[in-house]
Amino acid sequence: MKQSQLFTKTRREAPKDEVAKNAQLLIRAGYIYKEMAGVYDLLPLGLRTFEKVVGIIREEMNKIGGVEMHLSALQSAEPWQKSGRWSDEAVDAWFKTKLKNGADVGLGFTHEEPLTALMTEQISSYKDLPSYPYQFQTKFRNEERAKSGLMRTREFVMKDLYSFSKDADEHQKFYEKAAEAYARVFERVGLGAVTYKTFASGGSFSKYSHEFQTVCDAGEDVIYIDDATKLALNKEVYDDPEVYKTTGVVKENLREAKAVEVGNIFTLGTRFSEALGLSYKTAEGKSESVFMGSYGIGPARVMAVVAELLSDDKGLVWPEEVAPFRVHLIELQSDNEEVSKEAAELYRELTEAGVEVLWDDRDARAGEKFAESDLLGLPLRVVVSEKTLAAGKFECVERASGHTSHKSISELIGHLTLR
């Protein structure tokens, strides 16, 4: 798209109340806008990056048999009352309200209950299992303290997948596959090298769960990493001797690090299926409770962690798969008709070749355009100017490495479409 059509502005300075680097950069670059504490809007560039992350997650979930759906955010109290999670004592993060007729409703902070209730009408036989529905849905959590920009918010989209299996064995196989899919997701968004599958407490559901923790100073969690196996333990299970037996890691080999939880996978067992009456008939005609698991990733938090970790002193640095656009086309000396014509031609050809381009067609100075371009962080900058016109080749600069080269249109298209 043309940058002249982009309504967002960049700023030199971040608002003083944003301390977290991810929020500072994303706000300065015009990717997000803060509505209130813990609530952010996604502006055009932010939405594009967010959607890239969503797309990656969607692909990986589909690969392991996930089937996408979309549940409502507004939830009736009934299934929650059945599971015992409606009361404020059980869950204090609830946003609750009432219908005009006085009925209690909640804004969902997760979806185990409504989905399990829904599935009682879909699952009745062992032939209906296993099943792996998932969604990208807005969650509301009335956090007592929102913090660190997009890291901990009160309203956020989560990819939540739920597994419905016949028994623990079948569940376990999928659980492992889901963990592998998660590893691929974090690899693709550029966090693979610093993201660890982490043993954690299972909360109220099971003895243990797994988190995917990305090492990052802005994180809220403390983990202990075993570099040999690339496994980690959350601090909450660090002193549990049983964890060492189960995982085989040796306490003395662990190193401590601050980390952000970018994903988690839970074994739920029959906690919800029993409460809500989700059972199936076996081949022998016996009734069994469905064995469940849940699997979450917050795409905006992932985006924030990428922003936090992969940026430099000039601004954001997006990996190709999550960048809002792949190419930042910058024309200088816009008053020169030849330059404008050349830029328009390059924009047309790249777009036709399927390359996403942000074209800075504005009449602004070179310094301003470069500084803004660095801040926005698109992977490849292509400059069209009187200089490049004279040389017959475009100047191409990689944002991450700073590597500069000079390419003709065909060389550039070849470079960008070679995969």
Place this chain on the structure above:
RNA sequence: CGGGACGUAGUAUAGUGGUAGUACACUUGCUUUGGGAGCAUGUAGUCCGAGUUCGAUUCUCGGCGUCCCGACCA
């Protein structure tokens, strides 16, 4: 939820019990044109309410809001 800090223009910041200043952004004009350029020009502000006072942006109280530390994180 406990503790702390803060609230001045779109943003970042000064300052004062007596007409509120600077920078960036924005308007307009001229110059400039490969790293947020220069000169000129104009616009724009004391979170809300009550109290003290001749007079409050400043002091006091309350509210609202924001951030940080801790607790919490299903």
